């Protein structure tokens with residue numbers, strides 16, 4: 512049973528083609544020596560970047576034993592055991608300070624990414640670059656970076672299988688500050704008038720409008736609070752939508 516599960520997940524070995532979301536991350540690590548992929552799951556980024564010679568070595572981590580085991584197996588299949596190690600454990604706690612020049616935390620919610628950074632702030636500060644790809648609540652990630660003296664050096668939007676994903680590149684060494692303004696959309700995306708930004712915002716507006724309708728008749732304090740939050744976000748998104756039209 513276990514072998515069947517592993518074999519099913521290992522299909523496609525030898526033919527590693529990254530999806531656009533993972534590829535934009537992998538392509539940006541060229542020129543660094545070491546990377547750590549936190550919550551790697553399938554170890555695609557470590558394998559792809561080491562195989563292409565973009566980094567010398569990598570650490571693939573995951574809190575769960577299943578993904579860690581699959582990663583080990585896949586790395587063995589590519590004969591990359593000497594250059595990619597797998598560690599099972601929580602967030603940045605399995606890394607030593609300075610061990611990875613690039614730290615990637617992708618494919619998780621923004622709140623989880625923020626909590627991982629918070630619990631492992633010393634390790635995060637020791638990296639040259641963080642590449643963060645929150646699936647939602649990206650403002651929580653930006654706020655944490657601001658408050659802990661990380662600079663956001665770039666942001667991207669990438670279309671992948673009908674969705675638009677946010678990717679944030681950040682580096683330590685700046686001044687800690689309060690954002691004092693909404694961080695729902697990255698400044699870099701607005702500055703470069705990203706070609707996907709108008710569509711990204713319009714999708715967010717549609718989602719929020721649906722949430723508002725669902726919350727209309729709710730009468731708990733929690734729902735009222737959520738409705739107020741959504742209303743404020745809608746005002747913000749509609750304003751930015753005007754600028755980027």
Ligand SMILES: C[S@@+](CC[C@H](N)C(=O)[O-])C[C@H]1O[C@@H](n2cnc3c(N)ncnc32)[C@H](O)[C@@H]1O
Pocket residue numbers: 549550551552553572573574575578600601602603616617618619623627
């Ligand atoms: C949806 S997958 C994303 C995989 C990959 N990073 C990607 O972007 O495609 C999330 C992975 O993060 C792992 N994970 C969740 N919380 C974690 C934590 N605190 N520390 C390390 N890994 C975690 C899960 O076990 C899962 O394999």
